[in-house]
Amino acid sequence: MAYPSQKMWLFLTMAVATISAASAASSKTFTIAGVYETKSEVARTASRIDLDQKEIKKLLDQDLDNDDADWLHKAREIYEKGMHSGPYAMLTLNEPLQRQIDVPKSAIVSEKYANSISKDNAKHAVYKLNVVGGNDNYDKSIHGTHRTTNPEWDFKTGTTQFPVMYPEGSTCNVDGNMEECFAGPNGGMVLQGYGAIDYTYDPRQDNKFTSSLKQYSEEEGLRMIYCEHHNGCAYPEYQNFYNYYGILDYGHHWINAAFYKQNTVYTTKVKLAHGNEDFSLLSDKARNEAITTATVAMNIFTSINRLMVEIGIDGCNKNAKDFSSYGDSSAMDSVVEAWDMAAATYAGSALIKSSWSKSDDEDISSSSVQQQKQGTDNEYGTLYFDMVQSLAKDFGVLERFGVGYRSIVNWKIFEEFRKGRVGLSQGDCEGEARHSYNSIVQLMRVPWIQGVLRSAYLLSSTPSSEGAIIDEERGRGAAYLAALLPDLHKCSQTAAETVYNELKITDAADLLHRPDYEKIHRTLEYQFECLRVTCDDVGGYLNKQTGSYFEATRPCGGYGNELSQRRESVTYTNAAAYNSSGSESSSGINFIPAAFLVAIVACAASLAVLVVAINKHARRTGGRPINISGGHIFSLVSSQADYWMSSSSRSSSGSASGSPPRSYDNSGHRSMSLGNSLGSSMTSGSRSNNSNSNIDYAASSMQEVQLQSMSSPLPPAERYFQIASDDNNNVDDSLL
Numbered sequence: 001m002a003y004p005s006q007k008m009w010l011f012l013t014m015a016v017a018t019i020s021a022a023s024a025a026s027s028k029t030f031t032i033a034g035v036y037e038t039k040s041e042v043a044r045t046a047s048r049i050d051l052d053q054k055e056i057k058k059l060l061d062q063d064l065d066n067d068d069a070d071w072l073h074k075a076r077e078i079y080e081k082g083m084h085s086g087p088y089a090m091l092t093l094n095e096p097l098q099r100q101i102d103v104p105k106s107a108i109v110s111e112k113y114a115n116s117i118s119k120d121n122a123k124h125a126v127y128k129l130n131v132v133g134g135n136d137n138y139d140k141s142i143h144g145t146h147r148t149t150n151p152e153w154d155f156k157t158g159t160t161q162f163p164v165m166y167p168e169g170s171t172c173n174v175d176g177n178m179e180e181c182f183a184g185p186n187g188g189m190v191l192q193g194y195g196a197i198d199y200t201y202d203p204r205q206d207n208k209f210t211s212s213l214k215q216y217s218e219e220e221g222l223r224m225i226y227c228e229h230h231n232g233c234a235y236p237e238y239q240n241f242y243n244y245y246g247i248l249d250y251g252h253h254w255i256n257a258a259f260y261k262q263n264t265v266y267t268t269k270v271k272l273a274h275g276n277e278d279f280s281l282l283s284d285k286a287r288n289e290a291i292t293t294a295t296v297a298m299n300i301f302t303s304i305n306r307l308m309v310e311i312g313i314d315g316c317n318k319n320a321k322d323f324s325s326y327g328d329s330s331a332m333d334s335v336v337e338a339w340d341m342a343a344a345t346y347a348g349s350a351l352i353k354s355s356w357s358k359s360d361d362e363d364i365s366s367s368s369v370q371q372q373k374q375g376t377d378n379e380y381g382t383l384y385f386d387m388v389q390s391l392a393k394d395f396g397v398l399e400r401f402g403v404g405y406r407s408i409v410n411w412k413i414f415e416e417f418r419k420g421r422v423g424l425s426q427g428d429c430e431g432e433a434r435h436s437y438n439s440i441v442q443l444m445r446v447p448w449i450q451g452v453l454r455s456a457y458l459l460s461s462t463p464s465s466e467g468a469i470i471d472e473e474r475g476r477g478a479a480y481l482a483a484l485l486p487d488l489h490k491c492s493q494t495a496a497e498t499v500y501n502e503l504k505i506t507d508a509a510d511l512l513h514r515p516d517y518e519k520i521h522r523t524l525e526y527q528f529e530c531l532r533v534t535c536d537d538v539g540g541y542l543n544k545q546t547g548s549y550f551e552a553t554r555p556c557g558g559y560g561n562e563l564s565q566r567r568e569s570v571t572y573t574n575a576a577a578y579n580s581s582g583s584e585s586s587s588g589i590n591f592i593p594a595a596f597l598v599a600i601v602a603c604a605a606s607l608a609v610l611v612v613a614i615n616k617h618a619r620r621t622g623g624r625p626i627n628i629s630g631g632h633i634f635s636l637v638s639s640q641a642d643y644w645m646s647s648s649s650r651s652s653s654g655s656a657s658g659s660p661p662r663s664y665d666n667s668g669h670r671s672m673s674l675g676n677s678l679g680s681s682m683t684s685g686s687r688s689n690n691s692n693s694n695i696d697y698a699a700s701s702m703q704e705v706q707l708q709s710m711s712s713p714l715p716p717a718e719r720y721f722q723i724a725s726d727d728n729n730n731v732d733d734s735l736l
Contacts, residue, residue, distance in 0.1 A: 029354070030043065030344075030352050030354050031352070032047075032344055032352050032414075033347045033385060033410070033414055034351075034353075035411075035414050036340075036414055036418055036421075038340040040337045040341070041168050042337055042341060043337065043343070043344040044344060044354075045086050046341040047344035047349040047352050048084040048086075049085045049211055049212075049213065049345065049383070050348030050349050050381045050382045051085075052079070052083055052213060053348075053382040055075075056291070056292060057292045059072070059074050060291065060292065061288070063284070063288070064284055064285060075259075076259050079212065079214055080214045081212055082210075082211055082212035083173070083175075083209060084174060084209065085210065085212075086165070086209050086210030087165070087166040087170045087207065087208070088165045088166060088209070089163070089164050089166065089172075089203075089206060090161065090163050091162045091163070091164060091206070092160050092161060092162070092199060093198070094160075094197075094199060094200065096158035096160055097158075097194065100152060101152075101191070101193045102194070103127055103129070103151045104192075127147065127151055129147075129148070129194075130145055130192040131143070131146055131189050131190070132144075132190050133183065133188065133189035133190070134187070136178065136183045136184070142166075142180065142183075143166075144164040144167065144182075145164065146191065162199065164189075166181075173204075173207040173208075178204075178207075182203070186198070186199075213295045213299050214255075216303040217249045217251035217252035217298070217299050218248075218249045220238060221242070221250075235305075235309055235310070237309075237441055240487055241302075243489075244274050244275065244485060245272045245275065245486065246274075250298075251294065251299045251302060252299070254272070254298065255291055255299070258287050258290045258291045258294070261280050261287055262279060263277070263278040263279070263506075264276040264278070264279075274485065274489065275481075275500060277290075277482070278505055281505055281507070281508060281510070282505060283471045285471040285472060286474040286475035289471070293387075293480065294479035294483070296382075297387070297447070297448060297479055297480055297482075298482060300384055303345055304345050304384070307339070307341050308338070308342045308440065311334070312336075312338045312433070313424075313429055313434060315334065315335040316332065316335050316427065316433060317430070319332055319427070320429060332427070335424055339417070339421050342417070343414070343417045345383070345384075346385055346413070347384075348381035348382060348383035349381070350381030351381055351385060384447075385410055387447050388407050388409050388410045388413075389407045391450040391451060392407035392408065393405075394450065394541060394542060395538065395540060395542065396542050396549070397537065397538070399411075399573050400573065409443050412439075413439075413444070419432055419436045420436030420440070423436060442532035445484065445487060446533055447480070448480050448481075448483045449524055449533065449538050450480075450539070451479075452484055452503070452524070453517075453520070453538075454473070454477075454541050455480065455503070456477065456502065456503060456515045456517045457552070457553060458473045459474065459514065460514050460515050474505065477503055478503070481499065481500065484499075485499075485500060487531060488531070491527045491530035492530070495524070495526070495527050499520050499523055502519060503515055518552060525563050526563065528556075529559045535555045535562075535563075535567075536555075539555050540553040540555035541553040542570065549567070549568075549569075554566040555567050
């Protein structure tokens, strides 16, 4: 509805007064999964991608129930364009800005580094300018922000394209809702530091979202390949995927083929180099499960990986070399914020609670997680956290926590998120932060393995009459396999080919094939050490009727010779203590082992004093002295301590009591005995500073070493998506 200009500006004059009130609002603290705190609203915005995932799943279910192609089209549109995360309006100014924006110092919100296809790698200040407009009827004020790294650029270049971010949680253009959007096609707004501006835009076409599940796949490929071509940068995890699939946007290529029920071999030139699937052979149910699993297992994973390593660790390293940043407390804000965004994207908005800022000593983890216990099966959202929790139930890798159970892997990952954040905050880029990044990536492989094993077992044992289960597992298994294959191939080409050949769907004969579960299970277990996961991390698929393992699914006992040692039963231990609760202090020191060591030392000293006293008495009375040295005493005590600590470590990590008396450190290697650890602690820290210590791969046999030497990076497929800077509809997300 077009109002007279005089009335419109009168409304905006009154509404603009609310800008100051909004700017003065107190800062809030957001708590992710009950244990990770951040004040970043950008992280909260990033987490809302879980609402896209939830909507896509709902639409695909409706497509099955109603056999209506329109539901499938809507789901694909949300996948490609987004519908919740980072809403913004691309406004077109009626005329270029006539004067320079008067930017207040308070408008500088952060300084950031970014590897972008349209900007250099220097540090840039990010300015956030408030904007206020109105809806179509001009009876409701619409607030937003315009972000820029160079306020003079908007004026000097004469640009008329003017992106404005809506506030977090805005429902503009969600399901076609225009009530919370700027008025259109003509309207006016007030820009902080400038004044009144007239604009035009198409509300249906120009209200967009900065993030979509499709974009995650495209963005990582563009940015990381660009980075490699500009002074070089190493991203081993992405490189594994690129080498295996031979295409930049491998995740989108795979998911797009599923949406259209096509073969991933589009043409003889446009195809995946390995791991192709023919979705035309699958049912709609299988296709839908493949889509909703792959969007998380592949595309969400790739976004978390990029945020941690490219913007987080790389930004940290650039800041360390930038002398202009010394003494600037805000220089690392954007780096830490990227890490926060990774944690938020892992969890999703369903696991984010907001509260007024709390003291660092307040225990928030218990109450927040307890609230999650009262919900439904969707209490953990729809993203990676939920996927890991669901599979942890299926594989018996939970620990008791409060009134319920939680995934051990999820809480290991969030402990690493917290440690990595501290590392970045302290500028420990290649030490604590790099170690946490490596540990998180390795632990995120666990649900891929579990998903493949579950699908393999059910597809091998489910009667043909149970068609719904078979369809479901075919789709899910294909997606988990697609995520796992690149890392598995890096470890062993033979292993990757073995598992792929058992589960692939590339022709009609594959639909009749029953996968050999024993072969798949055995093949994957032999690669656990290379993949940096443990038998305790993965567990074994459970019989839902008995709560115990099936005979064929019992988990292994460890690496090497211990693979054959099978766990007999499932045991859920109590949750290990984390920072602000239990026996582990906020400084990260666990006092139970420390107290035990003190007791051991005291015991050894007491024994030594006793031996000395006995020997003195023996010499005085002519008796026989005890022939025992201090080394013997230490050996005796340390051997008992080694056994205790091994059992304690296994118990605290959620291992079953039936597993062998071995423990594993965070990198997946067996922990050292007490004697060895005391000897080596003088020369090495508890967490390695070697940036490659947990990402390098080791072949499990000479044959695999030879196979690896035969492989070489594959040339990219002859299909590239258009560079974002050439597309006027795309906006640099470093500013949004």
